[in-house]
Amino acid sequence: xxxxxxxxxxxxxxxxxxxxxxxxxxxxxxxxxxxxxxxxxxxxxxxxxxxxxxxxxxxxxxxxxxxxxxxxxxxxxxxxxxxxxxxxxxxxxxxxxxxxxxxxxxxxxxxxxxxxxxxxxxxxxxxxxxxxxxxxxxxxxxxxxxxxxxxxxxxxxxxxxxxxxxxxxxxxxxxxxxxxxxxxxxxxxxxxxxxxxxxxxxxxxxxxxxxxxxxxxxxxxxxxxxxxxxxxxxxxxxxxxxxxxxxxxxxxxxxxxxxxxxxxxxxxxxxxxxxxxxxxxxxxxxxxxxxxxxxxxxxxxxxxxxxxxxxxxxxxxxxxxxx
Amino acid sequence: xxxxxxxxxxxxxxxxxxxxxxxxxxxxxxxxxxxxxxxxxxxxxxxxxxxxxxxxxxxxxxxxxxxxxxxxxxxxxxxxxxxxxxxxxxxxxxxxxxxxxxxxxxxxxxxxxxxxxxxxxxxxxxxxxxxxxxxxxxxxxxxxxxxxxxxxxxxxxxxxxxxxxxxxxxxxxxxxxxxxxxxxxxxxxxxxxxxxxxxxxxxxxxxxxxxxxxxxxxxxxxxxxxxxxxxxxxxxxxxxxxxxxxxxxxxxxxxxxxxxxxxxxxxxxxxxxxxxxxxxxxxxxxxxxxxxxxxxxxxxxxxxxxxxx
Numbered sequence: 313x314x315x316x317x318x319x320x321x322x323x324x325x326x327x328x329x330x331x332x333x334x335x336x337x338x339x340x341x342x343x344x345x346x347x348x349x350x351x352x353x354x355x356x357x358x359x360x361x362x363x364x365x366x367x368x369x370x371x372x373x374x375x376x377x378x379x380x381x382x383x384x385x386x387x388x389x390x391x392x393x394x395x396x397x398x399x400x401x402x403x404x405x406x407x408x409x410x411x412x413x414x415x416x417x418x419x420x421x422x423x424x425x426x427x428x429x430x431x432x433x434x435x436x437x438x439x440x441x442x443x444x445x446x447x448x449x450x451x452x453x454x455x456x457x458x459x460x461x462x463x464x465x466x467x468x469x470x471x472x473x474x475x476x477x478x479x480x481x482x483x484x485x486x487x488x489x490x491x492x493x494x495x496x497x498x499x500x501x502x503x504x505x506x507x508x509x510x511x512x513x514x515x516x517x518x519x520x521x522x523x524x525x526x527x528x529x530x531x532x533x534x535x536x537x538x539x540x541x542x543x544x545x546x547x548x549x550x551x552x553x554x555x556x557x558x559x560x561x562x563x564x565x566x567x568x569x570x571x572x573x574x575x576x577x578x579x580x581x582x583x584x585x586x587x588x589x590x591x592x593x594x595x596x597x598x599x600x601x602x603x604x605x606x607x608x609x610x611x612x613x614x615x616x617x618x619x620x621x622x623x624x625x626x627x628x629x630x631x632x633x634x635x
Numbered sequence: 636x637x638x639x640x641x642x643x644x645x646x647x648x649x650x651x652x653x654x655x656x657x658x659x660x661x662x663x664x665x666x667x668x669x670x671x672x673x674x675x676x677x678x679x680x681x682x683x684x685x686x687x688x689x690x691x692x693x694x695x696x697x698x699x700x701x702x703x704x705x706x707x708x709x710x711x712x713x714x715x716x717x718x719x720x721x722x723x724x725x726x727x728x729x730x731x732x733x734x735x736x737x738x739x740x741x742x743x744x745x746x747x748x749x750x751x752x753x754x755x756x757x758x759x760x761x762x763x764x765x766x767x768x769x770x771x772x773x774x775x776x777x778x779x780x781x782x783x784x785x786x787x788x789x790x791x792x793x794x795x796x797x798x799x800x801x802x803x804x805x806x807x808x809x810x811x812x813x814x815x816x817x818x819x820x821x822x823x824x825x826x827x828x829x830x831x832x833x834x835x836x837x838x839x840x841x842x843x844x845x846x847x848x849x850x851x852x853x854x855x856x857x858x859x860x861x862x863x864x865x866x867x868x869x870x871x872x873x874x875x876x877x878x879x880x881x882x883x884x885x886x887x888x889x890x891x892x893x894x895x896x897x898x899x900x901x902x903x904x905x906x907x908x909x910x911x912x913x914x915x916x917x918x919x920x921x922x923x924x925x926x927x928x929x930x931x932x933x934x935x936x937x938x939x940x941x942x943x944x
Contacts, residue, residue: 487765
């Protein structure tokens with residue numbers, strides 16, 4: 313496999329980030345979507361490539377179901393969410409005749425489509441391409457990494473939930489990253505806790521501690537915990553009209569939410585995390601930072617400080633990396 | 636198993652051995668001769684092996700993380716409470732084998748005398764070992780599980796699957812085709828992001844003519860341990876499993892609420908039924924398990940009537 317990037321449809325993409333997890337249902341697509349929106353909010357042009365062929369969630373999460381993929385002179389045009397073309401998407405979801413149609417393909421056919429997604433989609437000039445993957449360590453992952461390898465992906469964000477059953481699967485994903493030479497930028501722990509809308513008590517519905525344990529095992533930064541959205545704050549996402557930049561869901565301001573991860577990727581002042589005071593009890597006190605969430609409701613995030621330098625400087629071989 | 640070319644059209648496709656990507660493949664001659672089109676002899680061998688297995692149930696979901704393994708484990712434990720029933724739990728999630736952990740097994744394969752488990756997890760020497768296999772190799776493993784494991788006299792074989800509609804699912808349906816599967820239990824959570832994948836799974840079942848026992852809606856409602864009021868962590872904004880089941884005409888077997896102790900027990904490998912016998916989730920599981928047993932018994936007596944008539 314050649315090391316240099318061949319001129320191709322990914323030549324104009326500056327950074328490629330994969331979002332992985334050995335475990336299903338931990339929130340890879342949610343994290344991919346939020347990261348892309350946060351990066352866009354920071355003024356970047358972002359693409360999302362959804363290589364989950366059996367369960368493509370990205371179109372629905374961004375209200376883009378039913379959109380069609382058109383041909384252009386360089387191949388397939390990605391689906392744009394807005395006139396400014398600041399977010400573009402590609403997913404098998406756009407290629408299905410009916411939304412409930414099942415993609416019942418064996419590995420080789422899945423590999424072929426993923427290769428096409430990488431080589432034939434005219435991504436154009438992008439600052440970031442976020443690649444959302446299905447759970448596991450199989451055909452889709454190998455195909456995506458092989459196809460993306462000439463373009464030197466920045467690395468992978470690994471998502472887990474706190475429970476040991478999840479960590480048990482995600483450890484294997486970390487081995488996969490090691491074996492395929494994909495740098496793990498950090499671990500995100502999703503669904504860390506749920507705040508009761510009636511009494512504001514926060515419960516760990518999926519146990520505790522998995523994300524940190526995983527990050528320690530792998531010697532990678534623990535990027536933080538994301539609890540559940542406060543219920544009732546998640547209205548159904550309407551399909552976006554073509555003219556709909558204003559209907560793109562609001563994103564966290566500044567350093568909050570996934571903005572913290574995105575700002576860790578951006579610029580010379582990027583720091584991995586905003587330092588927070590240790591909370592007196594979990595999920596309460598000054599360490600909580602509230603901000604508008606993906607779909608307009610309040611989203612509460614808690615980020616732990618890290619001694620390491622920014623994720624970006626780690627990726628480019630800068631100093632201070634703790635791993 | 637040898638590596639197949641990346642664009643392999645498939646040994647049983649019309650292009651087998653004839654496609655451009657077949658050049659240089661060691662199996663090219665074999666495929667081109669049409670050998671791939673003949674049924675795999677393993678299917679008959681598995682049919683023989685499965686003669687001692689009374690009921691076979693697949694636990695499926697298009698969506699990951701909805702609780703297939705958790706449900707499979709509880710179904711197995713629930714059925715195994717009758718000491719006269721022999722239960723086998725087969726985990727064909729090759730990349731993410733959760734069953735050994737959920738059942739509290741570290742290599743030994745019997746949870747109780749009448750509850751045995753098989754998983755690729757037992758074959759891995761370290762918890763960090765990753766199974767990085769393409770489809771054909773995974774299919775080979777599943778074939779071995781079905782054909783080469785000495786299942787013995789089993790009343791219920793429960794097969795836990797990974798998320799999706801791909802190699803593992805096609806293989807298990809294909810290899811058990813002659814042995815007859817009672818049906819599939821499909822797991823979902825209430826939100827539309829899950830339902831849209833689960834509808835695909837239901838269509839998959841219909842495509843491969845796999846009977847659907849019913850749908851279980853997991854993580855359906857959460858009772859706050861402090862104020863005891865219910866709220867929805869995964870809101871059913873499009874009607875949840877109930878509406879989907881009505882639309883697609885499949886039975887809704889039941890709803891299991893989200894009890895944080897389920898996750899904790901799975902992490903420790905303990906039985907949720909023993910540790911929290913009075914939880915609403917326990918009651919929900921038991922009711923669903925009973926409905927599954929009724930389906931299997933009804934199906935069995937229909938078959939016996941057919942044979943005797």
